[in-house]
Amino acid sequence: MTAVLTDPNRPAQAPAFQKISTARQIKNRLATVLTGLTFLVAVIPLVWLLYTVISNGYEALLNGDWWFKSLKGVLPEQFTGGVYHALYGSIVQALVCALIAVPIGILTAIYLVEYGNNGRFARITTFMVDILSGVPSIVAALFVFALWVTTFGLETSAFAVSLALVLLMLPVVVRSTEEMLRLVPDELREASYALGVPKWKTIVKIVLPTALSGIVTGVMLATARVMGETAPVLVLVGYSRSINFDVFDGNMASLPLLIYNELLNPEPAGQLRVWGAALTLILLIMFFNLVATVISRFSAIKTK
Amino acid sequence: MTDNVTGSSPPARSTGRRRGDGIFRSMTTGSSLVIVVSIGLIGLFLLIQAVPSLQANTINFFTSAEWSTGDVGNLAFGIRDLLVVTVLSSLLALAIAMPIAMGIALFLTHYLPPKIAQPFAYVIDLLAAVPSIVFGLWGAKVLGPSLEPIATFLNENLSWIPLFSDGNVSLSGGGNIFTAGIVLAIMILPIITAVSREVFRQTPAMQIEGALALGATRWEMIRTTVLPFGRSGYIAGSMLGLGRALGETVAVLIILRSASSSSTFSFFDGGYTFASKIASAAPEFSEPLSTGAYIAAGLVLFVFTFAVNALARYIAGRGKAKAS
Numbered sequence: 166m167t168a169v170l171t172d173p174n175r176p177a178q179a180p181a182f183q184k185i186s187t188a189r190q191i192k193n194r195l196a197t198v199l200t201g202l203t204f205l206v207a208v209i210p211l212v213w214l215l216y217t218v219i220s221n222g223y224e225a226l227l228n229g230d231w232w233f234k235s236l237k238g239v240l241p242e243q244f245t246g247g248v249y250h251a252l253y254g255s256i257v258q259a260l261v262c263a264l265i266a267v268p269i270g271i272l273t274a275i276y277l278v279e280y281g282n283n284g285r286f287a288r289i290t291t292f293m294v295d296i297l298s299g300v301p302s303i304v305a306a307l308f309v310f311a312l313w314v315t316t317f318g319l320e321t322s323a324f325a326v327s328l329a330l331v332l333l334m335l336p337v338v339v340r341s342t343e344e345m346l347r348l349v350p351d352e353l354r355e356a357s358y359a360l361g362v363p364k365w366k367t368i369v370k371i372v373l374p375t376a377l378s379g380i381v382t383g384v385m386l387a388t389a390r391v392m393g394e395t396a397p398v399l400v401l402v403g404y405s406r407s408i409n410f411d412v413f414d415g416n417m418a419s420l421p422l423l424i425y426n427e428l429l430n431p432e433p434a435g436q437l438r439v440w441g442a443a444l445t446l447i448l449l450i451m452f453f454n455l456v457a458t459v460i461s462r463f464s465a466i467k468t469k
Numbered sequence: 470m471t472d473n474v475t476g477s478s479p480p481a482r483s484t485g486r487r488r489g490d491g492i493f494r495s496m497t498t499g500s501s502l503v504i505v506v507s508i509g510l511i512g513l514f515l516l517i518q519a520v521p522s523l524q525a526n527t528i529n530f531f532t533s534a535e536w537s538t539g540d541v542g543n544l545a546f547g548i549r550d551l552l553v554v555t556v557l558s559s560l561l562a563l564a565i566a567m568p569i570a571m572g573i574a575l576f577l578t579h580y581l582p583p584k585i586a587q588p589f590a591y592v593i594d595l596l597a598a599v600p601s602i603v604f605g606l607w608g609a610k611v612l613g614p615s616l617e618p619i620a621t622f623l624n625e626n627l628s629w630i631p632l633f634s635d636g637n638v639s640l641s642g643g644g645n646i647f648t649a650g651i652v653l654a655i656m657i658l659p660i661i662t663a664v665s666r667e668v669f670r671q672t673p674a675m676q677i678e679g680a681l682a683l684g685a686t687r688w689e690m691i692r693t694t695v696l697p698f699g700r701s702g703y704i705a706g707s708m709l710g711l712g713r714a715l716g717e718t719v720a721v722l723i724i725l726r727s728a729s730s731s732s733t734f735s736f737f738d739g740g741y742t743f744a745s746k747i748a749s750a751a752p753e754f755s756e757p758l759s760t761g762a763y764i765a766a767g768l769v770l771f772v773f774t775f776a777v778n779a780l781a782r783y784i785a786g787r788g789k790a791k792a793s
Contacts, residue, residue: 189686196688200580203572204589207662210655211596214607269500276497290501292782293508299709299778300511300771301716303744306751307767311514315757332511335504365493393600395719396744400751421602421719428606428723443603450598 218443225441235418237407242432248442250408254419255449258323259392261412262330267384269331270338271373277339278346279368298336305332306400313401321401323409323417329397334387341383345376378460385457389450395421420446512775515768522546522761530765534731536746538759546762548743548769550732554646555742555770557632557734558721559714561650566658567707573658574665574703579691590666597659605723608652613643613724620647624737636737637728644726647736652720657710664706668699668788701788708781712774718744743770 185193225231228247235250273290281287309329313319349372357367373380403416404426411417420442427438523530525544533547573593577586620640627633636645672695680690722745732738741749747763747770754760 185684185686189689193686193688196691197580200572200576203569204576204593206569207573207593207596207655207658210612211592211599213611214599214603217607217611218603269503272497272500273504276501280494280497281501286498286501290505292779293505295782296508296775296778297504299712299716299774299781300508301712301718301744301774303716303718303747304511304515304767304771304774307747307764308511308514310754310760311518311764312510314754315518315760316514332507339504363490365490368493389598393598393602395600395602396748399719399748400754403752421600424602424606425719425723439606443606446600447598447603450600454598 215447218440218447221437221440222442222444225437226444231441231445235406235408236423236438239406241430242434244434244437248420248423248438248445250405251418251420251423251442252445252449253408253410254323254417254422255392255446257412258326258330258398258417258419259388261324261327262334262391263384263388265327266331266334266338266387270335270387271342271380273335273339274342274346275368275373277343279364279372294336294339297332298340300332302329302333302394302396303400305329306397308332309397310400320414321403322414323402323412325401326397326419327412329401330391330394333394333397334391337387337390338384341386342376342380345379345383346372348379349375378463382457382461385453385460389453389457392450392453393421393446395425398422399425420449511771512768515764515771518757518761519765519768520761522758523765525758526762536762538750538762541756541758544758544762546765548766550740551743551746551766552769553732553734554725554738554740555715555744555773557736557738558646558650558653558742559711561646561736562653562657562714563707563711565651565654566661566710569654570658570661570665570706570710571703573662574669575691575695577662577666578669579687579695593659593662596655597663601656601717601720602723604652604656605720608648608720608724609644612652613648616643616648616651617641620645620737623647631734632736634733634735634737636735636739637730637733638726638737638739640737642726644724644739645737646725646739649721649724650736652724653714653717656717656720657713660713661703661706661710664709665699665703668702668706669695672698701784705781705785705788708777708784712777712781715742715777716744716770716774717742718748721745722748743767743773 228244230245231247232252233249234245234247236246236248237250239246273294277287277290281290306329309325309332310321313325313328314321319325353371353375354367357371358364362370398419398421402419402422404422405416405418409415409417424439424442424446427435427442430436430438522544525541526546527543528535528545528547530547532549533545534550536546536550538544538546577590577593581589617640620643623633624635624640628635638645676694676698677690680694685693721742725741725745726739727741728739732740743766747767750763754763
């Protein structure tokens with residue numbers, strides 16, 4: 166008390182804010198720099214990889230035949246022909262897979278959100294979807310081989326590939342659809358029920374259309390993902406250098422399979438085709454990703 | 470309209486409605502059942518077709534490194550080397566990817582402003598969009614040769630550590646577990662980052678503001694609130710990444726050089742993982758008994774990834790229960 170009286174200029178208390186000690190500041194700076202660096206570390210391989218693929222592969226793509234010709238009758242050392250047959254295989258196998266996986270996946274998601282009530286079976290299903298998303302593609306391929314070829318005695322074909330891809334696509338579709346359905350506000354459902362609309366019609370006419378763009382985005386992403394899968398095509402279908410339109414019969418090329426086969430070709434033309442096909446595959450996947458992003462950007466669910 | 474209330478149509482309408490609901494309900498339940506059953510079928514079919522080959526196997530399946538399935542009358546296959554190569558490459562990938570993924574997730578959620586973080590996060594997701602065969606191509610033709618000096622340096626100076634001792638393939642070209650592990654690390658980075666980002670973002674704002682109000686620096690705030698809160702999610706994400714690495718097929722198949730002698734538990738070994746062994750032999754799947762040998766290897770891989778994923782889910786579930 167007396168001190169205050171004797172020296173009015175001295176504050177009653179020490180300042181509340183002290184400077185942060187140098188050690189703490191250094192640690193803080195270091196953490197900032199290190200986290201930023203980890204990001205750079207991740208970007209380096211991405212840029213390096215894309216640069217490699219583009220610089221080695223763009224030449225092949227500039228050739229007009231690349232998109233419209235197969236490799237039928239092309240000798241290993243010839244710089245002609247294209248990946249038309251493999252492009253067809255990649256897209257068709259993914260589409261056939263989507264035709265099977267999307268209905269099952271969406272219906273499962275509807276079950277989980279609208280009917281499951283977090284009951285016993287719903288929890289088992291969620292667990293199994295998680296496990297399925299962790300199943301390696303080679304195991305899915307082996308399973309289809311064991312079922313399709315060994316047990317049923319059928320020939321390997323593009324359809325068998327699609328079946329294996331279904332197992333890989335399902336969990337992605339279920340997850341993304343489930344997430345979107347949960348975003349649909351309950352008020353919409355309640356309003357529909359109040360008007361006397363049955364539950365199934367509410368789901369089909371109200372819930373699904375509201376979540377549609379999100380679901381489509383998820384499906385596109387899932388399709389892009391299965392297009393890059395190589396293990397199933399290695400096990401379940403033979404490579405063909407010419408076009409084959411029949412999904413159920415015969416060998417069919419796809420971009421990953423073409424890359425894998427041309428890797429064995431030591432000629433410069435083979436290497437060019439390898440990198441060209443790799444670039445084509447990346448472009449194809451990027452295209453699907455881009456469409457998915459555009460769809461989700463332009464029509465997000467209005468939660469309010 | 471009003472006579473409907475007491476008339477005969479409401480019951481008819483409600484049975485129609487009930488039928489519609491019933492059909493739709495059973496359709497959705499049936500789809501769920503398809504998923505549940507298919508997991509069971511995967512395990513069952515692999516088991517059924519592996520058993521005859523395992524019975525015909527003349528050597529120990531788990532402790533032997535030999536693999537000859539050409540002579541059906543004298544099958545001899547063991548998974549020891551496959552297990553060693555799979556585990557070594559996956560663990561190396563995990564050891565590299567875990568700290569980097571944590572750094573990226575923190576950088577994206579707590580250092581960058583949300584608006585800028587969006588495109589940055591997209592860049593990391595781009596890594597996930599690159600197909601595995603392209604990773605394999607790049608790893609074998611570009612990264613492997615570039616890593617050769619580093620591998621040689623580690624081998625020359627650290628060879629007293631068994632992991633860096635001489636492997637069973639030549640260092641030139643980089644067709645070893647060292648290269649494969651680094652490529653796998655890049656491949657599993659997006660999934661670990663995505664999961665960690667999600668949990669780090671959910672750190673309660675009250676805790677963050679509390680820490681900052683008490684005078685914590687940004688790093689201290691992260692250490693005391695974000696990391697404890699997100700730990701289980703981060704570990705779960707890493708387990709998911711591990712599952713991916715264990716099952717990765719084509720990238721490893723292209724990168725790893727086949728070895729003539731058995732594994733020496735070194736990062737500079739070549740050889741096969743479970744997945745790449747199966748894929749490499751796929752064109753020769755004609756004889757059921759020899760195919761069964763590969764199916765047995767696939768079964769082990771399935772059980773392995775099943776366990777890792779179930780563990781990841783358990784950890785994540787426990788973390789969620791604690792947080793709520």
